[in-house]
Amino acid sequence: MELEIAALAGVGASSVVSLLVTDAFGWGKGRILKLLGRDAQADPAAVETEVERLRRELAAAREAGDETAEGAVEAELADFLEELLQTHPDLAEGLAEIVREADAVRLPPALASNILHYVNHDALHAEMDAHWTRCAEADVPAVIFLAGLRGTGRRAAARRWARAHAAHFTGPVLDADLGRDLNGTHADPDAVLDRWLAQLGMARADRPGDLPGKSAAFRAACARAGRDQGPVLVLLDNAETRRQIEPLLPAVPGSAALITGSEPPRQLDGAPDFAPLLVEPLDDGPAAELIARVSGRTEHADRLRSLARRVGGNPWALRIVAAELRSPEPGVLEDFEALLAERESRQEVLGMTDEDAHGESLYGAFDSTYGALPPRPARLYRLLGLLPPGRFHPDTLYALLSEWSSAQVRQALRALVDRGVVQRADLDAYRLEPIVHDHALTRAEQDEDPAERELLRDRFFARLLEFAERAEAALSTRWLHDPEYVEPRRESAPKAEAATAEGQLARRRDSLVPAVLLAHATGRHRHAWRLCQALWSFYLRTGSHTEWIASHRTGLAAAQACLDDPLAVARMHFQLGFAHMDRWSLDEDDARLAREELEAALRLARADTGDGGEGARRTESSALEALGLLALKLKHGARALDCFAEAKAALDGIVHPRGHALLTFHTARAYSALERHNDAEREFALARREFELLPTGPDHFNIAKAWLRQAEDRRACGQPDAALHCLNEAAAGTADAPASHQRATVLLLRGDIQAELGDREAAESDWSSARDMFTELGSPRAEGAQERLDGPV
The missing domain is CATH 3.40.50.300 (P-loop containing nucleotide triphosphate hydrolases)
Known part of the structure; x- marks a missing residue:
């Protein structure tokens, strides 16, 4: 809980700051005053006076381009909010609402970030x-x-x-x-x-x-x-x-x-x-201005121009110079001018040759920045090199540096932001440029104790895997391999809303594939394939096929490296094959690739005896189910029917009601493809009953889907009245999701059936509703609905 409080306090402080310095403050002012005045029974007028002071400080910092001062205000707010939430945890939802408000009115992250101490151009x-x-x-x-x-x-x-x-x-x-x-x-x-x-x-x-x-x-x-x-x-x-x-x-x-x-x-x-x-290096004037802003020096501009001229106008190198000049010791400027005046000492300070002097190679310059860091920011810098490239979030750092307070983590992170090596990417996300990440990793390999380095990475992957598996538990009830470790965790996983879990994974999306790659590259093969297993529902729901396939190719290689776990290899073959089938690109040869991966999964599952048989039989059933769906896509109905029958047989004696219901539904679709319409009608009805009686409660989405598929079957066999009845049932089942893609599809088809039956008025009503829903969803199918409305009466 402490990590969650620290994370919310950090993003909450960022949100309050973003509201305080924009016109949107009037919108969130009441909530902010109420939140900040909750502790210590403060006088409302005094709280408002304090908030106005913060607004003035922030406005002055932004006017001067002083993000160090702005960061100090944010850090002060974060410390206060964390202490407040620890005392009054009931205020968490109120702060979360402020975060949502700030997110709704702020500039997009791509425009609001990475403009630290900006000058010229x-x-x-x-x-x-x-x-x-x-x-x-x-x-x-x-x-x-x-x-x-x-x-x-x-x-x-x-x-x-x-x-x-x-x-x-x-x-x-x-x-x-x-x-x-x-x-x-x-x-x-x-x-x-x-x-x-x-x-x-x-x-x-x-x-x-x-x-x-x-x-x-x-x-x-x-x-x-x-x-x-x-x-x-x-x-x-x-x-x-x-x-x-x-x-x-x-x-x-x-x-x-x-x-x-x-x-x-x-x-x-x-x-x-x-x-x-x-993009040229900075001229002398703007270069000197950048040194002055970052260092806080007030010397005459000519002296700083002279200093900047020797660096060559590269902003990164200029920040290094400015960081050195922050020292309060007397004579620092004079000493640094002398060092930069001589070729050898200049190269030593900036780590550049004459050919590099305009910034072609900055590793030595990064060494200078790193060497000037206090111990905590330097340790954090090394830790960031051990993480996968891409975005990172403060809550990850809180977990890895558990011996530090959250305030100490924020202070160290702020020091790296001030020096320009870490960049703000969002309200609660940061990033390193690839070349900076490479340097941080080099320093970690040189300066971090090897055992401690491996321990930090172990902590990172353990936390990421726990996070991913908890999110998967919220998104799906499907079985996961490795039950001795996963299933107890799944039982204790918070019953979060699926949309919340999906959103949490989406925030970390940029670092998921790099994390799988890094886990495998560092010999953590078990973590790599299990991360892939836990990301299945996220990739399936979001249709992120390229990332899905890229991560699972690595996951398969990682599972194969675990020589004692053939079932892990089978699971990766299955998930990779399903990804190819779900993408279904002819250019990428997905039909062949899907079949090869799924057949490999099936062979391994049938040969495995490693976990008492249940995991192997579940994997066998899943591979057969996917092969049946692949056969349906290829219009091989008889082959699909055989696959679904074998998949059901593999589950014999295993309690898996949802799996049985899905196989019944797929069987009905196979009968429909074979034009065995009476058999299809029977199986659709049975599937709906099984979805209705699931232990977790009725699956309304798949019940409506079964009505929709049955309507298509009834239409195909020349029974439009029966099809209309099915669509009425499907429409009733989707009434609680008025803007869903499924409901729009139901109404579009119902309009078609009503037009066939001669009820143009009812058809136009459904087509109009479907068009509006597809438009709201950004679907190109809105054009098809409009064409129907524009067609001949």
Whole structure:
């Protein structure tokens, strides 16, 4: 509970700060005053006076560009809120409501973060403005590539420009880091589009399985968002190839794509007015301003310009200089000027050769920053190198550094943010640039005791696995392999709402695949495949096929490395095969890959005797069920029927009512595919009864789904009246989910049946409702409903 309180206090402080410095404060003021005044029976007027003081301090810090001062206010609030929640845990929901309010009204994270002590790039932004204006006049999207050496501020420059134009980009803001993973592999645009289509509100059932289809669906969704909300902004970092970039361009007039990388491709298809711009090192004046802001020095600007000139205008190197100048000792500036004046000592301080002096190699510069850190921030820096690349959250750090107080963790994290090595990514998330993460890992390997290093990683993976398995328990009741460890945990898992569990995993989405890769790479094979097992429901529900398949390929290799656990290998083959079948891309040869993986799972499950037989028989049944679904997709109804019968036989004697109900439902579908309509009707009715009598309560979703499938079967055998009855039952069963994709599908088909029966008025009512629901859900099927309404009467 203490970790949860610390995490909520941290994100709560960030939220209160974001409200205090925006016009949205009036919206949340009452709740903030009530919350802050709860402890010590404070006088309401005194509380309001204190809040106004905080607002003035924050306003002054923002005016001066002093994020150190702003961070100090946030840290003060976090400490206060943590103490308050420990005394009054009933206030947690009130603080959570403030967090939700702040999240609803703040700038998108991609625009609100990573603009620490920002200076200059005025000339660059003028070029970007000119290009954007030309594109607007030509009614085409603006595509701008900001190229430059690491450390020159490409990412910050892009976000600063975007933030300055936030009033124009009122539609979705979509961002992605296209950098390489632990294996040196480029980020896959397919995975980016999976995430973006979900962010744009496209229902999972509407998303294509192949990259060209996803890209087309993305552009169509951007066009709809542009009409309904305003222009879309795309932010891509660390891009290297045309293949990465082109599928992710919105191609909608008024929209913009800002891309950063070392050098741009020569030309981008679909971007006729593509502008590659170079991000230059800072001039002397802005460089000196950056040193002054970060260091807090008040010396004459000429002295700081002289100092900056010797560094070469690289913002990262300038921060290193500024960090050294924070010392209150007299003579620090003079000593540092002398060190930078001589070639050898300058190289020693910054760790650069003359060829590197503008920032091409910053490892030595990072060494200087690291060497100047106090003990706790230095330890935290090493710990961050041991974690997977990507985003991280403070609650993870609280768990790993359990010997520190949460306030000490926040202070150390703030010190790393102040020095520019850690960047804010969201209200409760942070990130390291890949090159910084590499350096932090190098320092951990050199300076951290090997046993302690392994212990910290063990703690991380144990906590992540526990978190993932608890989330899986909230999302699904399915059986998991390794019952001696998993099942007791599942019994004690909190009965969280599925949407909450899914949201918690989504917050950590960027680090899930890297975590699986790192677990396997460091010999924690058991953790790697079990993480994959626990992520099944999340990937299935979100349709994140690229990440699903990438993680499970590693999970399969990890399971194979566990030579004493063939059932783990079978589970990974099964889950990987199901992922291919669910994606169903002809370009990716998913039908063949799915069959091969599922048949491998089936062979291993039938050969395994490692856990008394039940786990093997459950896996055998699951593989046969998936092979039956694969056969249905391939229109092999007889083969599907045989698979489902064998799957039921494998479960003989095992208490698994939901599994039996699903197999009955699938059997009904197979009969329908074979045009054995009476058998299908019988099995649909039996499936509904089994879903109704589940020990966990009726499964209304699958009951309605069985009515819908039976309606399709009745229509196919020429019984529209019976089909209409089934659809009426399905509509009644989905009445509590008025904006669901399932309900819209039911109403669309019911409209079709009513039109066939000659009731045009009723048909138009259902088509209109279906159109409105599909529109609300961002589904392209709204167009099909409108075509029906526009068709001949």
